[in-house]
Amino acid sequence: xxxxxxxxxxxxxxxxxxxxxxxxxxxVTAIFGQSGSGKTTLLRCIAGLERAEGGRxxxxxxxxxxxxxxLPVHQRPLGYVFQEASLFPHLTVLGNLRYGLTRAKTxxxxxxxxxxxxxxxxxxxxxxxxxxxxxxxxxxxIARALAVSPRLLLMDEPLAALDLxxxxxxxxxxxxxHDELALPVLYVTHSPDEVARLADHLVVMENGRVxxxxxxxxxxxxxxxxxxxxxxxxxxxVGTVGERDATWHLARVxxxxxxxxxxxxxxxxxxxxRVRVPSGGVSLCLTRPEDTSIxxxxxxxxxxxxxxxxxxxxxxxxxxxESAVLARVTKRSLAALALTPGQPVWVQIKSAAVME
Amino acid sequence: MPLSDGDLQALWLTIRLAxxxxxxxxLVGTPIxxxxxxxxxxxxxxxxxxxxxxxxxxxSVLGFYLLLAMGxxxxxxxxxxxxxIGPLPFTFxxxxxxxxxxxxxxxxxxxxxAFEAIGERFLEVAATLRAAPLxxxxxxxxxxxxPGFLTAAILTFAHTVGEFGVVLMIGGNIPGVSRVASxxxxxxxxxxxxxxxHRMAAVMLIFSFLVLLALYTRRPExxxx
Amino acid sequence: xxLLKLLVLAGALLLATTAHxxxxxIAAASDLKFALDEIVSGFKASQPGSEIEVIYGSSGKxxxxxxxxxxxxxxxxADIAYPRELAKLGLAASEVKPYAxxxxxxxxxxxxxxxxxxxxxxxPEIGKIAIANPLHAPYGKRAEEALRAAGMWxxxxxxxxxxxxxxxxxxxxxxxxxxxxxxxxxxxxxxELAKSGGYFLIPESLHSPLEQGYIITKLGGAKPLAHxxxxxxxxxxAQDIMKKYGFVLPGGK
Numbered sequence: 001x002x003x004x005x006x007x008x009x010x011x012x013x014x015x016x017x018x019x020x021x022x023x024x025x026x027x028v029t030a031i032f033g034q035s036g037s038g039k040t041t042l043l044r045c046i047a048g049l050e051r052a053e054g055g056r057x058x059x060x061x062x063x064x065x066x067x068x069x070x071l072p073v074h075q076r077p078l079g080y081v082f083q084e085a086s087l088f089p090h091l092t093v094l095g096n097l098r099y100g101l102t103r104a105k106t107x108x109x110x111x112x113x114x115x116x117x118x119x120x121x122x123x124x125x126x127x128x129x130x131x132x133x134x135x136x137x138x139x140x141x142i143a144r145a146l147a148v149s150p151r152l153l154l155m156d157e158p159l160a161a162l163d164l165x166x167x168x169x170x171x172x173x174x175x176x177x178h179d180e181l182a183l184p185v186l187y188v189t190h191s192p193d194e195v196a197r198l199a200d201h202l203v204v205m206e207n208g209r210v211x212x213x214x215x216x217x218x219x220x221x222x223x224x225x226x227x228x229x230x231x232x233x234x235x236x237x238v239g240t241v242g243e244r245d246a247t248w249h250l251a252r253v254x255x256x257x258x259x260x261x262x263x264x265x266x267x268x269x270x271x272x273x274r275v276r277v278p279s280g281g282v283s284l285c286l287t288r289p290e291d292t293s294i295x296x297x298x299x300x301x302x303x304x305x306x307x308x309x310x311x312x313x314x315x316x317x318x319x320x321x322e323s324a325v326l327a328r329v330t331k332r333s334l335a336a337l338a339l340t341p342g343q344p345v346w347v348q349i350k351s352a353a354v355m356e
Numbered sequence: 357m358p359l360s361d362g363d364l365q366a367l368w369l370t371i372r373l374a375x376x377x378x379x380x381x382x383l384v385g386t387p388i389x390x391x392x393x394x395x396x397x398x399x400x401x402x403x404x405x406x407x408x409x410x411x412x413x414x415x416s417v418l419g420f421y422l423l424l425a426m427g428x429x430x431x432x433x434x435x436x437x438x439x440x441i442g443p444l445p446f447t448f449x450x451x452x453x454x455x456x457x458x459x460x461x462x463x464x465x466x467x468x469x470a471f472e473a474i475g476e477r478f479l480e481v482a483a484t485l486r487a488a489p490l491x492x493x494x495x496x497x498x499x500x501x502x503p504g505f506l507t508a509a510i511l512t513f514a515h516t517v518g519e520f521g522v523v524l525m526i527g528g529n530i531p532g533v534s535r536v537a538s539x540x541x542x543x544x545x546x547x548x549x550x551x552x553x554h555r556m557a558a559v560m561l562i563f564s565f566l567v568l569l570a571l572y573t574r575r576p577e578x579x580x581x
Numbered sequence: 582x583x584l585l586k587l588l589v590l591a592g593a594l595l596l597a598t599t600a601h602x603x604x605x606x607i608a609a610a611s612d613l614k615f616a617l618d619e620i621v622s623g624f625k626a627s628q629p630g631s632e633i634e635v636i637y638g639s640s641g642k643x644x645x646x647x648x649x650x651x652x653x654x655x656x657x658x659a660d661i662a663y664p665r666e667l668a669k670l671g672l673a674a675s676e677v678k679p680y681a682x683x684x685x686x687x688x689x690x691x692x693x694x695x696x697x698x699x700x701x702x703x704x705p706e707i708g709k710i711a712i713a714n715p716l717h718a719p720y721g722k723r724a725e726e727a728l729r730a731a732g733m734w735x736x737x738x739x740x741x742x743x744x745x746x747x748x749x750x751x752x753x754x755x756x757x758x759x760x761x762x763x764x765x766x767x768x769x770x771x772x773e774l775a776k777s778g779g780y781f782l783i784p785e786s787l788h789s790p791l792e793q794g795y796i797i798t799k800l801g802g803a804k805p806l807a808h809x810x811x812x813x814x815x816x817x818x819a820q821d822i823m824k825k826y827g828f829v830l831p832g833g834k
Binding site: 072078079088090100145 | 477486489492495496
């Protein structure tokens with residue numbers, strides 16, 4: 001049994017948590033929602049920091065909680081990264097990192113050196129937390145959670161308390177974490193940016209309930225979930241670098257359902273990449289367009305149509321083989337093209353709008 | 357020697373008493389303070405109020421009730437008799453016990469405040485780093501509460517040094533056993549031996565001032581660490 | 582601002598109520614408590630409207646306080662030496678009048694003191710003997726003298742516990758922590774102690790006499806009420822009360 005199953009039903013004054021989830025036992029699962037959606041509470045229940053009476057939690061066949069048992073936090077082989085690093089002020093960075101080391105009884109999966117290197121904090125080891133910047137503190141917090149060789153890593157909005165520059169600084173470290181460690185991660189966030197960059201699996205919560213969950217690309221393209229924050233929806237295509245064009249400085253990403261050209265980011269051939277496709281960068285044609293500046297033109301099929309906030313706009317989910325993208329289309333165009341579910345269309349994806 | 361042998365004996369006795377009481381209260385008061393800081397029991401306020409009682413009870417009243425309790429007809433007195441220990445009034449250890457009651461809030465309250473100030477987060481972090489609750493207490497809570505311990509110990513020590521009413525009630529003014537400095541000074545004044553009284557008072561004043569000075573000049577460091 | 586005004590008003594009211602007509606304050610030795618309380622209520626009954634406040638405490642302390650200007654109008658001292666000292670310093674408005682000769686007793690509420698003598702104090706069942714501090718309490722000084730005179734001082738040294746005043750001393754015995762105590766006869770006669778224990782009157786020959794006397798202080802000299810009270814003390818009702826509590830002058834009982 002390689003999954004994590006969580007069942008929690010608990011009432012607090014003014015809030016109820018009702019969750020029944022089966023999550024993959026590997027990769028990054030993002031738990032996404034607005035503040036008050038219960039995502040942090042869910043994480044804390046999984047950690048055992050909140051005691052939800054009658055809850056059930058099974059980690060890859062190990063019972064961490066059920067009607068009769070409740071494994072206390074310190075006996076669960078997990079690592080937890082809090083929103084504010086909460087480094088022990090009376091210990092140096094190294095002291096903080098070592099704290100869990102001497103106590104962890106699990107077989108070391110992550111060595112201290114590995115954690116230090118992964119987070120780039122080697123030069124900070126002798127310092128006391130009060131002399132670190134916010135970004136540095138958070139990196140130490142992450143390394144500290146890794147140092148106990150957890151079998152499950154829980155991260156509670158680790159970037160929320162940082163400014164944009166710090167976030168951009170740490171995200172690459174998190175991406176490395178994801179790529180280099182085979183560690184299941186539950187990542188709570190309200191940032192679609194982080195979801196798009198890090199998640200393999202997505203859980204969407206609202207008011208203490210799970211509205212939907214599934215693999216990232218599929219879930220992101222669902223029209224029935226409150227995934228829009230800010231200007232526009234986006235979807236993610238996960239593929240590999242198939243070709244690099246030196247003349248035009250472009251790279252071709254192959255994904256299940258087609259290929260698209262993006263800016264060459266010097267990513268080696270064969271490497272897995274994520275391509276974020278904002279819905280505003282996708283347009284639809286009934287006939288294959290010619291003489292257009294848009295590089296990527298793919299055959300697809302309309303799957304579902306929904307409103308997109310403004311009364312003049314709609315979101316159309318288009319199937320591209322095994323993948324799907326969302327296109328933002330005005331109602332007028334929708335009517336003019338008479339788009340309906342099942343209809344074949346040509347999908348134009350502006351490569352200039354695609355990010356790494 | 358500006359101070360007589362009797363005076364020196366009283367001062368030495370006072371230091372021994374205050375040190376013993378502070379040590380005992382560090383051991384006894386810490387778990388009480390920890391419990392008060394962390395418990396969510398509905399009646400914890402009752403415990404807190406009981407601990408704070410010696411603050412408002414006039415010392416001689418406290419001393420009188422302890423005298424009754426430790427006497428042959430009182431519960432403590434009967435307990436010590438059954439245990440084969442002699443009666444406690446008029447003994448050094450009887451004084452220690454009484455002072456432990458009298459100075460209890462001076463140890464517990466600063467400690468409780470220090471523990472509360474630490475908050476939940478650090479202890480949660482410790483738990484996620486595999487520390488069992490007792491372990492977390494010793495390796496996280498205690499170090500972070502260190503300034504509180506210093507304050508509590510010094511306040512307890514100073515408070516016991518100044519104790520008078522309680523000692524009066526159950527001490528019996530026995531030289532070397534219960535004739536503490538405060539009683540010695542009082543006797544000097546009562547007997548109109550003013551210059552002796554002045555000398556002892558001066559010594560105690562200087563000593564207390566130095567101790568408090570140490571507390572207040574260390575503070576900024578302690579706060580940073 | 583409103584609170585401040587309220588506080589000032591309250592303060593003014595308090596002051597106003599404390600300033601009133603005929604009132605005297607008496608400083609009296611602790612052992613006189615029951616006797617003097619009764620005498621004062623008798624006086625008030627015979628002269629309604631008079632305000633008399635009695636403060637009980639240690640005679641030595643009162644002397645010092647009066648020297649420093651404390652507002653006592655009469656001073657009853659357990660040791661006549663104190664008011665004599667004040668008279669010498671010109672702080673008395675009357676002659677020093679003796680009112681009793683203090684006597685000390687052995688008292689116990691667990692043993693039968695009436696069958697005891699000072700010699701019995703060395704008995705093993707007597708673990709602790711309470712006396713007032715000889716350093717500054719008149720009764721304590723006499724207790725030490727008596728013990729020495731009876732040859733018992735060295736023998737009972739280890740058993741002694743000292744009370745700061747006579748009441749404190751009695752408490753040690755009352756609570757059972759000292760098996761016996763040497764206290765003032767007047768204390769042993771007060772109802773609270775009389776009902777729970779008996780006493781042995783220690784022979785006067787064993788200690789120097791504890792002459793007790795009173796004066797009207799210089800401050801009290803200006804108050805007619807103080808003189809009236811002093812006169813009342815010589816009257817029969819007051820004298821009877823004093824006798825009842827063991828305050829007698831030689832030739833009086």
